[in-house]
Amino acid sequence: MLWTIIGSTAATLTMFSFIPQIIKVVRTKSAKDVSFITLLQLSVGVSLWMIYGIHLKDFIIITANGITLVTLIILISLYFSYVRKP
């Protein structure tokens, strides 16, 4: 039970970790210090994790990485919409 709570908390925190970054970019309308390579590398990484999860038929790996991928796509879109406007 304790370990289920620790695992679930770990998954929830990392899965939604880019929400505060999205809020910050939206609020400040600035993203110039954010590394696009980091966002791209993470997007490719979590996409491969999803594919690996599909192979393992592991619903948790698929969902957790799917959610992170959605937040990363939102962040990349915001990055491009704000970085181009100085």
Place this chain on the structure above:
Amino acid sequence: MLWTIIGSTAATLTMFSFIPQIIKVVRTKSAKDVSFITLLQLSVGVSLWMIYGIHLKDFIIITANGITLVTLIILISLYFSYVRKP
């Protein structure tokens, strides 16, 4: 074999995903657009993943999250050293 490559690539990409962000902050000497809450949330998340990995005695979970934690600690240190200097 193919699935081992996909899994390893996924792990490597996500594990080292903050290296480009560290390089960008060092190079530009600026981190004001980076969300500290995202860095903190991820640090707590990967620390719990490490603890969960220790419970599972899974060397890969421990190592991958340990490496990410080190890069996050470096990034948080850089964040505070640059954000305080306008």
